[in-house]
Amino acid sequence: MYASSRSRRPLALALGALLAVLVGCSPATDDPSWQPGGPTAAPASSSGKPSGTPGTTAPGGRAISMSATGDIIMGNAPGRLPPNGGKGFFDSVKEALAADLVMGNLEEPLTDDTGTGKCGANSTRCFQFRAPPSYAAHLRDAGFELLNQANNHGYDYGPVGYKNTQKALEKYGLKHTGAPDQITVVDVEGVKVAVAGFSSYVWSNSLTDIAEAEQVVAKAATMADLVVVQVHMGGEGSEKTRVKPGTEMFLGENRGDPMKFSRAMIDAGADLIVGHGPHVLRGFEFYQGRLIAYSLGNFAGGGNSLSNAGRLGWGGVLKVSLNPDGSWAGGEFVSTYMNGIGKPTMDPDDRGLGLARQLTKSDFPKTGAVFGADGKISPPDAG
Numbered sequence: 181m182y183a184s185s186r187s188r189r190p191l192a193l194a195l196g197a198l199l200a201v202l203v204g205c206s207p208a209t210d211d212p213s214w215q216p217g218g219p220t221a222a223p224a225s226s227s228g229k230p231s232g233t234p235g236t237t238a239p240g241g242r243a244i245s246m247s248a249t250g251d252i253i254m255g256n257a258p259g260r261l262p263p264n265g266g267k268g269f270f271d272s273v274k275e276a277l278a279a280d281l282v283m284g285n286l287e288e289p290l291t292d293d294t295g296t297g298k299c300g301a302n303s304t305r306c307f308q309f310r311a312p313p314s315y316a317a318h319l320r321d322a323g324f325e326l327l328n329q330a331n332n333h334g335y336d337y338g339p340v341g342y343k344n345t346q347k348a349l350e351k352y353g354l355k356h357t358g359a360p361d362q363i364t365v366v367d368v369e370g371v372k373v374a375v376a377g378f379s380s381y382v383w384s385n386s387l388t389d390i391a392e393a394e395q396v397v398a399k400a401a402t403m404a405d406l407v408v409v410q411v412h413m414g415g416e417g418s419e420k421t422r423v424k425p426g427t428e429m430f431l432g433e434n435r436g437d438p439m440k441f442s443r444a445m446i447d448a449g450a451d452l453i454v455g456h457g458p459h460v461l462r463g464f465e466f467y468q469g470r471l472i473a474y475s476l477g478n479f480a481g482g483g484n485s486l487s488n489a490g491r492l493g494w495g496g497v498l499k500v501s502l503n504p505d506g507s508w509a510g511g512e513f514v515s516t517y518m519n520g521i522g523k524p525t526m527d528p529d530d531r532g533l534g535l536a537r538q539l540t541k542s543d544f545p546k547t548g549a550v551f552g553a554d555g556k557i558s559p560p561d562a563g
Contacts, residue, residue: 241503244368245499245500246279246280246281246373246452247497247498248282248500249277249283249284251287251331251457251477252287252288253287253309253311253481254288254319254480255311255485256482266315266482269480270321270523272523272524273525276526281325281366282324282326283327283375283410284319284324284479285412285456286319286328288336289335290310292344293337298337310337314348316354320354325366327349329342329383330358330359330412331358332412334379334383359385360384360385363376363399363403364376371504374403374404374408377410378396378409378410378412379457380434387413388434393441393445394445397448406502407451408452409450410456411445411454411455412456412457413441414436414458414475415429415435415458416430417459418491418492420459421458421535421539422543423539424543435457442455443467455473456475457475459478460491462475462536463543463544464536464540464549465540465543466547466560471500476498477495478493479497480518480523481522482521482522483522486522488522493517494531496515497516508559511549511557511558513536515533
């Protein structure tokens with residue numbers, strides 16, 4: 181048995197949480213220096229969805245289920261959008277997504293052209309994406325309820341495009357997270373879940389300043405029963421599947437130290453770490469009884485926005501059930517792949533599961549998650 185996260189935090193961290201409250205992680209009102217965002221946290225709501233992954237209930241309330249995906253790009257306007265206006269884009273995977281709380285990493289703005297795209301006429305190795313604001317309806321129809329904006333494409337069309345994305349999501353009843361000091365609290369079947377997004381960019385909570393990130397998570401732990409960290413971290417590319425100690429760089433950018441960051445966030449009060457960014461799957465480990473998914477890979481790349489060559493095309497849906505005290509109640513990994521036009525599709529060959537299992541055994545031989553043949557996830561001492 182793993183101890184509750186709330187009972188196993190040392191006194192120093194409890195004092196850190198108090199400091200966070202006293203110092204205040206209030207929503208930003210002034211724009212930081214370079215294309216940042218500063219929205220306030222979204223209001224809470226209840227999903228009312230059926231549980232996707234049942235688990236053992238701790239005294240005081242039943243376990244809730246959460247599902248999460250890696251990178252989502254539905255298309256790239258104006259010329260690389262899916263057929264039929266994107267209708268039915270997520271139909272193949274809708275059932276797999278079902279949970280009490282469904283989350284995804286939105287890797288593009290939902291906006292009309294703002295005239296401030298980040299890629300100039302002479303840019304090289306520069307990628308910018310956007311989909312029409314109406315595409316937020318496709319996310320809603322798929323069952324998504326909360327989208328993360330803390331990633332390297334959140335500001336592809338500047339602050340106006342960022343805020344337009346939030347407006348589009350809110351129009352269709354979707355929550356968002358990822359701006360500086362933003363903690364989004366959602367009521368999920370009577371259990372409060374706080375979600376905060378992190379990346380190495382100034383329009384989000386900081387991935388690279390761990391002390392600052394700890395304050396955000398410590399504050400979140402005072403606001404909710406469960407804390408989920410969405411984090412865009414690590415280098416990019418088909419060869420970036422391995423997790424090793426140390427800072428990762430990509431195109432001269434500091435993409436964080438995934439192991440150090442993730443474990444520090446759990447020590448500060450997080451109950452689940454959902455990683456993405458490398459565009460490939462990475463290993464899964466348990467730390468202090470909490471699951472770290474270092475990268476869920478690519479989920480959707482509409483209009484062939486993302487390469488689906490080999491392992492770049494393999495992803496999946498992470499499904500986790502947690503008791504209200506944060507203890508583990510069950511989990512599952514469901515394999516998906518991006519088809520010829522980048523739509524997320526169920527993978528009968530379970531290539532993502534096979535890769536996740538292999539990487540987990542290689543990188544975390546003692547602390548790695550145990551995957552059953554059916555994708556069920558267990559802590560290492562329960563496998």
